Amino acid sequence: MHSNYFTENPDLLFHLQHPVFEEIVTLREDNFRQSELFPQAPADYAAALAEYKEKLTLVGRLCAEQIAPRATAVDREGAHFAAGKVSYAAGTKENLRLLTEAGLMGVTLPRQYGGLNFPRTVYTMMTEMVSGADASLQNLFGLQDISETIYLFGDEEMRQKYLPLFTSGEVDxxxxxxxxxxxxxxxxxxxxxxxxxxxxxxxxxxxxxxxxxxxxxxxxxxxxxxxxxxxxxxxxxxxxxxxxxxxxxxxxxxxxxxxxxxxxxxxxxxxxxxxxxxxRGLTRYVMSLMNGARLAIAAQSQGIAEAAYRLALRYCSERKQFGKPLRQLAPVNEMLLRMKVNIMAGRSLLYETSRYVDLRDSYERMNNSSAEVSPENRQKEKNFSRIAALLTPLSKAFSTEMCNQACYDSIQCHGGKGYMQDLEPERLYRDARITNIYEGTTQMQIVAAIGGIMQRSLEPLLDEITSLTYSGKLAEIASEIAKARKVFNAAISHVEQKADGYFFDLMARRLVAMQTVVLIACLLLRDAGNNQERQQLCRCFIDMYLPEINCHYQIITAEEKVTAEQKEKILEM
Ligand SMILES: Cc1cc2nc3c(=O)[nH]c(=O)nc-3n(C[C@H](O)[C@H](O)[C@H](O)COP(=O)(O)OP(=O)(O)OC[C@H]3O[C@@H](n4cnc5c(N)ncnc54)[C@H](O)[C@@H]3O)c2cc1C
Incomplete structure (x- = not known):
């Protein structure tokens, strides 16, 4: 359907060119001193950006021309198991060969181990594209995170022994x-x-x-x-x-x-x-590995949702009922719009998250390799780390649930044909279903996020965004967001004051939902401030989601009328 998954998705380019990205790249490239050690390293920001775009364009092309056309056959054939040995479907083998040949098996690893030293944000874009073409392939491509864990926590001997084998594709x-x-x-x-x-x-x-x-x-x-x-x-x-x-x-x-x-x-x-x-296996290393993987699953979900949306849009543009294309029927049009707005909202959150992860990693790398670390840089690392730790579960929860809804809607847009195995929405729907289960279910993302929410960890970020100057329609939106934030903060205070563990666990998902809406609204507002074309997108999101804030607030502050014991009895009725 695409001829290139990167160049035909302007939203990816928009997020790649975010103003803060220059700081990330400069840190990652040691202020471009890497170019003195490695001939392939970029000498300045413009060269780095050009290199990212070139590789993303290559991945976008591979996705369109090679990976996506094989996805149905891979799904039908599946992996094989015989005599204790596993083998991949033929299409999977070919896809992995192409990605390895393109030098994409160590995207974020440092150059001395054969990696590309790209920021996580660029890798996340690759993840999104590969997933849109064949989500099952992403599960193998994404396992390069294993080498990242060895890099972060293994000793130098281990790094030297294994990392080049990962980047060359000799081991997985x-x-x-x-x-x-x-x-x-x-x-x-x-x-x-x-x-x-x-x-x-x-x-x-x-x-x-x-x-x-x-x-x-x-x-x-x-x-x-x-x-x-x-x-x-x-x-x-x-x-x-x-x-x-x-x-x-x-x-x-x-x-x-x-x-x-x-x-x-x-x-x-x-x-x-x-x-x-x-x-420290679980408390430090696995938490780090899983956080990386959670970001990847958020990106996988974005890719699947994008694919489901594009299929639905095309089908609804071509198929006519009642004398007009389906997309002109208001309820169908609304479904399409909801998918599109949700996808762009999820992407804004995803890339905000990946940028904070990049900032955290860059400061961590720099601080760990410096003989003397300034208190300012230590503090920055701590702040970025705290925000990344909260954004990651929020992003995973939002994008994976959204992806399931988008695939459901895509089938709905296709009517009976959507239910058939000869069209793609059916496969996407099945593939999507695991995203909100593995790498921690949505319920576990809520557990991971709620502490940071209660500590109001995102308030400085939200303050920073809302204190920018907005005019006209954006100023109206900013004031609506400010009201919603007040309601949200009142809901947090209410839960705090109750000091009841059962109530807290029950209401956590509502607080997470409220925080996510407020956060995405702010991100879309800021994006609209940078790019006027995104103003209506922001307006649509506000109209769709801001009313939910009051709804959650009402439920959180309502008097409890059915006790926990009575609910247990209902389960047995
Ligand atoms: C296709 C696939 C690939 C996978 N790949 C890997 C892999 O590579 N490596 C690996 O180690 N694992 C992998 N997993 C495992 C996956 O991470 C787990 O299935 C997942 O973490 C959920 O665990 P569980 O299945 O035991 O469900 P359970 O933990 O039994 O959960 C069942 C339900 O209870 C809820 N629940 C549990 N505890 C809480 C709580 N405290 N609060 C609220 N709700 C709760 C859950 O949200 C869920 O709805 C994979 C799973 C699948 C299906």
Whole structure:
């Protein structure tokens, strides 16, 4: 449908050219001193931007010409499992070969390990495009995050040994966290790790399931290294080379993402190396890995939603009922508009998040490599880190739920044809369904976000945006947002004052929804201030979502009329 997933999506270019991006790139390129060490490194911001655009255009073309046309065949064929071995569908193999040949297997890794040293924001755009073309392929392409974790937390010997193998495509990775009894609650992981003096290796024993690409050459495994411990502080992270001691029991028969094998693994004294320090596996390393993956799933959702929208728009432009194209029928038109506004809203939040992640990472890298760190730079790293930690679950929750709705609406726009396997919306709908489950369900994103919301962590960002000067229609919108913020803050205070754990857990999702609406409204307002064409987009979002703030407030502050015990009884009626 596209001839290029990048050049035909002006919204991506808009976000790539955000004013703060220059600071990110300058930090990432060590003030462009990298160009003295690596001939391929850009000498200034303009050269860096040109390089990003060139690579994004290449990915956009591969998506349109190679990956998307194979997606249906990949879905039908799926991954294979025989005699304990997994193999990909033919189209998946070809797609991975093309992405590897294009040098895209270490997009964010530093150049000394063969990476491109691109900011996360650029990688996120690639993620979005690949997902729109074939969401199952993204699950394999995205596993380069494994190498990022080795880079961040492994020692130099480990980095030198493994990272070049990742960037050249010689090895691939997987993240083995989940177990039958430890899903959302990863603190209860039971796989054990015992140090073996004779070999100097850790021996892993346990049962992992639902592991994407569990057949990979390099597995990062979360395991209990501290006997007798019961919570996350007894867990460490291990690098396991797939080989003796690793048994792939089966691959799952799933609703969607057929091209991506989801494996059940048994570990029998599998020899592994510790990454970083003991006890920090879950609390530090996996949290970092999962936050990166959550951003990627938000981008995956944006890509799927965009694909679903484009199919719906084309179909509704061509098909006529009652003498006119479907898109001219008001209810259908409204569905299309809602999809489009939601996609652009989600993208604004996604790239705001990726920029904060980039800022955090850039300051962290710079501060860690400086002999002396100024208090100002240390403070910046802390601030960016706090905001990124809150934006990430908000973005994941919004984009994944939105993506499911967009795929649902795309089928609705197609009518009966949408239900048929010979059209694409059906595949997108199935692929979308996992996005709000893996890498932490939406409910777990709410758990991750609510602390920061109660601490009002985003207030400085919102103040910064709303204190810009807006005129005319944008000034009206700014004042509507200001009113909504007051209602939102009153809702937070109400929940605080109640000081009731059950009520807090129950209302958390409403506070998260309110925070997300206020935040996106601000982002779209700022975007509209920078680009007049986006004014009506902002207006549409405000009209669609701001009324929900009052609705949530009413529910939060209403007197409780049915008790928790009475609700339990209703469940059994
Ligand atoms: C296709 C696929 C690929 C996957 N890939 C990987 C992978 O590569 N590596 C890996 O380690 N794992 C992977 N997973 C596992 C995935 O991350 C988990 O399925 C997910 O985290 C949910 O865990 P669970 O399935 O055990 O559900 P449960 O934890 O049992 O949750 C069931 C329901 O209860 C809710 N719930 C649970 N706890 C709470 C709470 N405290 N508050 C509110 N609600 C709660 C959940 O939101 C959910 O609705 C994959 C799963 C699938 C299906």
């Amino acid at each position: 990775g997987a993240m083995a966290l989940t177990e039958p009894e430890a899903g959302s609650d990863l603190q209860s992981v039971q796989t054990t790790a015992e140090f073996d003096q004779a070999s100097g290796m850790w021996l892993l024993n346990g049962h992992k399931h639902f592991i994407t690409n569990g057949c990979a050459r390099i597995l990062l495994v979360l395991a209990r290294s501290e006997p007798g411990s019961e919570d996350g502080r007894g867990l460490s992270l291990f690098l396991l080379e797939n080989g003796p001691g690793v048994e792939i029991k089966r691959i799952e028969d799933k609703l969607g993402l057929h091209g991506s094998p989801t494996c059940e693994l048994l570990l029998h004294n599998a020899p592994a190396q510790l990454i970083g320090q003991r006890r």
